[in-house]
Amino acid sequence: MRFVGLVWANLARKKLRTTLTIGSFAVALFLFGLLVTIRGAFSGGADVAGVDRLTVINKTSLIMPLPYSYRDRLLQASGVAAVTFATWFGGVYQDERNFFPQFAVDRDTWFKVYSEYVVPKEQLANLMRDRQGCLVGRSLAKRFGWKVGDRIPLRGTIWTGTWEFNLDGVYEGNRPDVDTGQMLFRYDYLEEQRRFGKGTVGWYVVKLTNPDDAVRVSEAIDGGFANSPYETLTQTEKAFAASFAKQMGNIGLLVLTIGAVVFFTLLLVTGNTMAIAVRERTAEFAVLKTVGFSNPDILGLVLVEAVLIAGLGGVLGLAFAKLFTLGGDPTRGMLASFYLPWSSVGLGFGLALAVGAAAGALPAVSAMRLEVVDALRRV
C-alpha cells in the first residue's frame, strides 16, 4: 500500500501507452466474454442440463421417432420418477430468417419434469384448456413483440400447411441461463392435425428418482427395447445436449484456439510494453535500489504495474461483454441462450491477471537483477 502512489505515478507516466495497453486487454477480454457466451449458446444448454434427467432417443438417429406406447413402459422402469416427451415441429414464422425452435410437448408432464421453466399458474391453466394454446419464452416474446392472447401462425415444414396457435402464456427461467427462446405447444394438437407420424414422439425425457442411478436406468431402458423395431439410445441430458451441439462443429475447440491466440498475442504485446517501460527507467530503478528498495520491492513494483494494467483492461472488457450479452441474442434466434455467466467473468478476470503477471515477470526480474553501479554508470 505504501507504494501505491509510486505505481500510480508510473502508470500515468506515458498515458497514451498505458491507455493503449489497457485497451488491448479490454478488447481481448471483451472478445473472450463473447466467445464464452457463444460457446455456451452452442452447447445447447449442456451446462444447464439437469443431472437427474435422461434423454431417450431412437438409436438409429435423433430424427427418427419413437412409439408413444413406450411411455408406459418407461414409467414402469425401476428408478424412474416421471416421463415426458417432445417432438420437433420445425415451423416457420413469416420468414425462414425468423428461426426459433418449437416443440410439441405433453402438457401434463413437461413442466413437472422441467422445473426450471416458470409459468404463471393462470397461464398454465389456460394452456390446459386451450388445445391450440402455446407458451413462449420471455426472450422469444420480446423478439417478436408478442403478448398473451396473440394469434401466432406458423408454416409447417415437416407437417405442411398453416398451423395457428394461441399465445396462452410466457415462461421465464428460474436461472438466467435457461433458454427462453423456445415455443412449446400441446402434443395432442399436433397429433390431431398431422397427417403422418401419428402415435410417435420425437424423444422421451426421464426424470430419475436418484441421479446416481443414471447408468443403471439407462442400461435397463436400452436393454428393454433391444431387438425391437425402435431400439433406444438413453443418455444423460448433459451428454445428449453436448452431442447435439457437436453437430454444429467443435465450437469448444474453436473458442479455445481463438482464445489462446488472443491471449498469447496479448502476452507478447504487454510483455514488450513492460520491457520498454523497464528499460526506460533503468536509472530510476538504480536510484530506488540505492535509497534502499529491496529486490522484492522492485520486483513487486513492476509486477503490480503489469497486473494493474491487465486488471483494469480486464474489468473494462468483461464489463462491456456482460453489458453486451444482457442485450440478448444479437443473431435473432441462432443463439437463444446468449448469456455470460459470472463464473466466466471471474475466469476471464483471473486469466487477465495471469497474463499480466506473466507479461510483467521477465521485465520485473530484469529490473530486480539490475546492478546499481552499472546502471548509474549508464546515466
Add this chain to the structure above:
Amino acid sequence: MVRVDGTGNGTGLIRVRDLDKKYRRGSEEIHVLQGLNLDVERGEFVAFMGPSGSGKTTLLNLLGGLDLPTSGSITVAGDEITHMSAAKLTAWRARHVGFIFQMYNLIPVLTAFGNVELPLLLTRLSKGERRRHVEATLGVVGLLDRMDHYPRQLSGGQEQRVAIARAIVADATFLLADEPTGDLDRKSADEIMELLGRLVHEHGKTILMVTHDPRAAERAGVVLHLDKGVLVEGSVSAGVGA
C-alpha cells in the same frame, strides 16, 4: 580526525582497512584501489579529488554498499558491511546512507515531495509522520514552497536541493555525494556547497564527497587525493582533478 594511514583507533564512524578493488575488462585486470585505509569521525566533511579513473566513484560506491571490494574491510558505525548479504546491505543502506548524485537522479513522475518521501516509504512511519518529515526536510533545503513541483519545473540547483533533501530525510548516518556540483553553474554550485556545509556544521552530518571542483573542495574540512588507487592527504590546489 581523518586518517589515511590505517592508524585510527577504530572508534570513528567509518573505518576502511586494506581495501582493494580490481575490475576485469576482457583479459585486462584493472587495479582501481590498492590497499586503501581510511578513518573518518562523525561530523566530518571529506572531499576526494583526483584525476578521472583514479577510483573516486568506486570508493564512494564501496563505502555506500553499492559495490563489493575484492579484499579488505569497511566498517561503518560498528557494522562490517563487506560481508553482508545483498538483502542486508540494502536494508543497511536504507538506514545509514544518503546518496547525492551529479545528475540529481530524481524520479520525473514524482513531485519534489514524492521524491523526498521515497526513503520514508521503507520505514514504518505513518502517512502523516512522513508528511511532517518531508516538509521539515524541504524546509531545511529551502524548497518548502516548491514541494508540489515536478523535477522538470525546477532549476538544476533546486533539483539538487531536492536530491539532498531525499538523502537526509531518513536521517542517514552519513552522506555520499558524487560530484554534487558537476552539472551546476557557479552560483548554484556555491549554494549547494553552502547547504552541504550547513548540514555538517549545523546538523552534525558526516559527508564524503567526490569532486573535480577545487572551489567545492575548499568547503570540505579535509581534502584527500586519490591517484592510481592510492589515497593521500592533501590540500586543495587549482588544477587538481581538472
